[in-house]
Amino acid sequence: AAGPGGGAVARRPGVTPGQVRHRCRALPGATSDCPFGTQTGAFRVHEKIFALMMGGPDARRVNLKGDPGLVPSLRDAYRSVLPGYHMNKRHWNTVELDGDVPDDVLGDLVEDSYDLIVAKLPKAVQRGLGWTCLLYTSDAADALLCVDLGVRRLIKKKNNTHNTPR
Secondary structure (H helix, E strand, O other): OEOHHHOEOOOOOOOOHHHHHHHHHOOOOEEEEOOOOOOEEEEEEOOEEEEEEEOHHHOOEEEEEOOOOOHHHHHHHOOOEEEOOOOOOOOEEEEEOOOOOOHHHHHHHHHHHHHHHHOOOOHHHHHHOOOOOOOOEOOOOOEEEEEEOOOOEEEEEEOOOOOOOO
């Protein structure tokens, strides 16, 4: 497969589709179904999709939601991170499992996608999932940081100052 600029994407064994599915299902409150037919698996939290695996049981690609401020830099950093297939390209990336994204980074991207969805759910649902959001502002970047204490995740949302503690 070609990466940005037409160069070949380096292939490596990478994580298996089963490992990605397991990681998605292991997140608190996560469910899976096939709303678009048997070739596409959707992973949801509280009915909201956070990951899509395309290609059936041997899927080699996963669509993951990302922070719009970080999505382009992921595409620049990894040739196997592409604009989200059949998704809003500003918010979603397609990640090739056997490309150049390290396994730990792929795991972080799955968790980040989940966290972005959970951050938009009602607070009562977040508490039910064991997800705690602590809000901070950064003087340098005027950023809102949410930390999911249950999964040790960090989400950085830029230019969101209206729900910050004073």
